[in-house]
Each structure stands twice: as structure tokens, then as C-alpha cells.
Amino acid sequence: MDAKLIKIDSLNFHWKKNSDFQLSVPSLTINEGEKILLLGESGSGKTTLLSLICGFISPLSGNITLGNTSIDELNAKNRDRFRADNIGIIFQQFNLLPYAKVIDNILLPLYFSKKRSSRLDNPYQTALDLCSSLRLPEQTKNMKASTLSVGQQQRVAVARALIGNPSLVIADEPTSSLDMSARKIFLDLMFSQISENQSTLLMVSHDPSLADHFDRTINIEDIIERSH
Amino acid sequence: MLYLSVEKIRTSAYASFTDTISQTDLIVGSRTSSIQLLLYSVFRIGNATNNITWESYEDIISREEVKWSVPISLGDSHKGFRVMGTTDEYFTRYKYRGGQSLEIQNGEHLDDLYDVVLGASVTEKLGYKIGDPLIIAHGLSSFSKHEDQPFKVSGILKKTGTPVDNTVIVSLEAIEAIHVDWSSGAKTPGLETPIEIIRQMDLTPKNISGVLIGVNSKLQIFKLQRWVNEYSEEPLSAILPGVALQELWRVVGVVENVLIGISIVVIFTTLIGMTAIIFSSLNERRREMAIWRAMGATPTVILGLLMLEAFIVSFLSSVISTIFLFLLLIILQPWIDQTYGILISIEMFSVDELSVFVYFILAALLISLLPALRAYWLSINDGMTIKI
Structure with missing residues (x-):
């Protein structure tokens, strides 16, 4: 369990249009199977860091290694493929294609990743199993995603992030749009499912009270270096 | 969709236009441009610059190339609609839309001297029924009318979508009859020949406005056309309706x-x-x-x-x-x-x-x-x- 999944080394980045904002991460390591909470105020660079790890954007200098792959060395197309193969993503909200059926939303990542779909004998059944473990009622599978409650939608997003066993799940404040009780149910379900899949979780939040659920909490202020 | 509709209407309008007259090989009138001759003889627009004498007409139709001929005589009107004098053959020889003949919707063809057959639009606008009396005015927009010689509606034509719809058709003789007491475009004062006497007169016209001609063989069209154009007794023009229609469409186009x-x-x-x-x-x-x-x-x-x-x-x-x-x-x-x-x-x-x-x-x-x-x-x- 001590193998390193994410390794960041002297990372530097700033947005082209907004040169005031600079992000420097001298060093960060996350082990396989860890559940990490990344804490930080809004505007502190959490989401930018996630975008870098996911390979949406590439750093100006420094290295990001996921597993055995240096994603900063991949071109844009290969980064997209790598993301499709290895990372499940859960957004704050509006995770689903509103016009598509729940089941199609869950199966969507498999269209972009042969690797993930090849891990499954019967993707449809796996999707249904994920639904039931996440306590989504049986009949929701054929409903349009937009007709579900926000809590249900977020759970569908978890199912989608986990299908095909990506090694890393990244969640960007997935609970911020949920009330307290829904938040607890959601987190419990998500955690048990991620543990079952043996995935690594990197979740971003500004809410320190969530820290109890996680193996480790990283405060973003501790890992970044402000240059100004 | 609009583009296609417009396209459809355009091609159909063109087809309808060129279908206005068919199976007529030549139109003969006095010397004029082909478009003008076509306009007045087929579309009833404008006037004949001059008439053809009956003698010339007989000369032309006596040619061996001529299979049939329909003389027409224009110049008078009825409440804005052109009156055309012609023969009974007009109803069988005039063809439109690729060979359709005129059909009578109601009543019958010209029988009596004072019978008229009305185009469909004329009837629609003026509301005539079979048997109604009708007075023809002299010229196209004059107040002098041929009141002394009333006509009677004998037939109404089916809608054709051609200028025939707007035409009042009478016999050639009738045109002659209503002008018995006229000379130089005005009624001779004091002269009023009774209808009974007119009926017994020889009403062979002295002039006509144009002739529609069919030839025996298409190969003879150009021969006849040249002969007409070179006719020495009076200046005449012969045109091919199809060619003239194309020329006209280029203008309308x-x-x-x-x-x-x-x-x-x-x-x-x-x-x-x-x-x-x-x-x-x-x-x-x-x-x-x-x-x-x-x-x-x-x-x-x-x-x-x-x-x-x-x-x-x-x-x-x-x-x-x-x-x-x-x-x-x-x-x-x-x-x-x-x-x-x-x-x-x-x-x-x-x-x-x-x-x-x-x-x-x-x-x-x-x-x-x-x-x-x-x-x-x-x-x-x-x-x-x-x-x-």
C-alpha cells in the first residue's frame, strides 16, 4: 500500500491571462489507496492543482507523475486518453448529461477508455451493481438524469467515476450542494465503494469538519509556495 | 423550404408560361416585332400595329404547307376584357399546356351571329350566366358602345390558366357586323342598319389582326415563315410561338x-x-x-x-x-x-x-x-x- 500514486516535483504554473495568480508546488506525494482531503479557501489554487493532476492543463515547469507515467511529458491527446483510462472525476454539481439516461451516464467513460471497459465482463451489470451499492433505486436506471434529486445525481456521478476501476478518483467539493444528512449518506456510500474498488481518492473541500473521514488531510497552504 | 417553394413556383411558372400556346407552328400578323405579335395575338396585351387584309389571309392559307389556320380579329373590348373574333376552329386548334384543348364548361360554342363564349375569369369577375345579354364596346377604352347589336352568352369556357380566361370570344362575322355602320373608327352619324338586314349581308371580314397556322410537316415551317416574311402585297411577319415565348421569358425572367x-x-x-x-x-x-x-x-x-x-x-x-x-x-x-x-x-x-x-x-x-x-x-x- 505504500507505492506512490501521485508524485509532484517542483511544479510551476500560472494562467496566461491572469499572471497575478501563481502556483508552485515544490513537492507532494500521495500513496496508492490513500484517501486524501485537500483543504483550502476558494481561490487558493485547489481546482487548478486538480486540473494539472488530471492533465487538463500542463505545468510551465516541474513534473507530475501518476503511477509510472509522467503526464507533463504527454501531449494533449495522450493526456486526454490517460485521464480517460486512469481517473474518475466528480464535480461539485451538474455532473451528469441531463438529457441522457442514468445508466448511459454511468457507462459514458467506457466509450473513451478501452482499458476501463476491458476490465469489465458485463458493463451493464456492473453499472447496476454500482447503483444498488450506492442505494440508487432500481427504477432510476432508465430515468433521465435531470429528473433525479441532487443527492442521487451525485451518487450517480460516483458510480460513473468508479466504473472500470480507475486508479484515482478526484472529487471537487462533491458535497457542497448537499445538506448535512445527505452529505453523510453520500460520503459513507462513496467511501465504502472506493474502498471496495481499492482506488485512491483525492477530494477537495473548504470544510475542515470532513477531515475525520479521511486517512490524511493536506492543507493547500502547506504545500504551495507563494512567490509574492 | 422557402427556397424550394420558390424554385418550384419558378419552374412551374416558366412551364405554364411556355405552355400558353402549343401545337401552333406559326403566328402571322402585320410586320412587327415577334414579341409584340406574340403579346397581342396570344397574351392579349397591346395592339396590332396594323391589320392583315382578307386577301392576304386567303393567299397564305392557300399555300400547300398550311394544314389549318385560325384567323383572329382584335380591337374591341367588353368591360376591360378583350373581345376576340375568330372561327369555330379556334376551339379545336388552339392548344395549351402540351396539347390540351379548350373545353366548354357550360353552354355551347358559337352558333348564332350574336353569340359570345366567355373565358372563365370573365365569367367569374362579371358574373354572367348562359343567355345573359352583353354589349361590346368599341376599342379598348372608349365610351362608344355597339349598343344597337346586343350579344348573348352562349358558352363559358373551363379555366385554362392562359389569357383565354380573360377573353370574350365572338365570331369573325360578328366583329364585322358590329362595324357595319362604322368607318374610320367612328360611327357614321344617322346610319343605322337594322339587325335583320345585317344578318343577310355578306359578313366576310375585310381585315383581321392575325392568323394562327399549323403546317403539314414541321420541316415546312421555315419555308412558310420565309415566304410570309417576304410576301410582296403587304408587310407581314410570321413568328414561331416557341421562340417568341423564350424571348419574352427572358424579359420576364x-x-x-x-x-x-x-x-x-x-x-x-x-x-x-x-x-x-x-x-x-x-x-x-x-x-x-x-x-x-x-x-x-x-x-x-x-x-x-x-x-x-x-x-x-x-x-x-x-x-x-x-x-x-x-x-x-x-x-x-x-x-x-x-x-x-x-x-x-x-x-x-x-x-x-x-x-x-x-x-x-x-x-x-x-x-x-x-x-x-x-x-x-x-x-x-x-x-x-x-x-x-
């Missing part, structure tokens, strides 16, 4: 270009509208695009999706407009035919019309590149952050 222009503008407006809609929906879709990206879709996939959407929209709109157009045609065809005399053919699209669809879809794809490229850049720059 400006309207055609305007119609095409309008429909092209409409197509462009549609395309711009579609692009504007895609553009304005881009912002709402940034979330959706972020989802696609998170699933591992490359920006190229996003570009492709948007273009696919444009393709589907333009393709469906082509299909739907085709269906609508055909439904509309099926419903309106009889009415348009009746009212405007334009027979719109309901048939599958020609290659030209189909290519319009192809160009439309290609144009839609091309123009959708704009929002699609914008989406491409947005999706690259947005990454995980969805700025809403």
Missing part, C-alpha cells in the same frame, strides 16, 4: 432572378440563426463540455459533436421541409391551378434541387465550425473549472 435572390438570402438568414442559437447555448453547455472532457473526450470530440449537431439539425430541417412542401403542394395544387393557372408539378426533386440540400448541409457544417471552434478553445481552457 428578371423576376425569376429576384425570386432566386430572395431565397438565397432566406437560406443565409436561416444559417446565421442556427449558428447564433448554437453560440448562445455554448455557455450553458460549458458544464456539459466539462463532463465530456472529464470522461476523457478530446477537444476534437467536442468539435465533432457540435458539428454533428449542426449536421443533424440541417439534415432534419431539409427532410421536414421536403415533407411540408409536398403536403402543401398536394393541398394547394388544385387551388393554385384554378386561381393562377399555374400547374405546379408534384414530382421528385431534380438533381439540381437535391444538390440544393447538399449545399445547404455543407454550408451549415461550415458555418457551425465557428461555434464549434469556440467550444474547442473553451474546452481546452476551462479544464475542470467551470466558470458560470
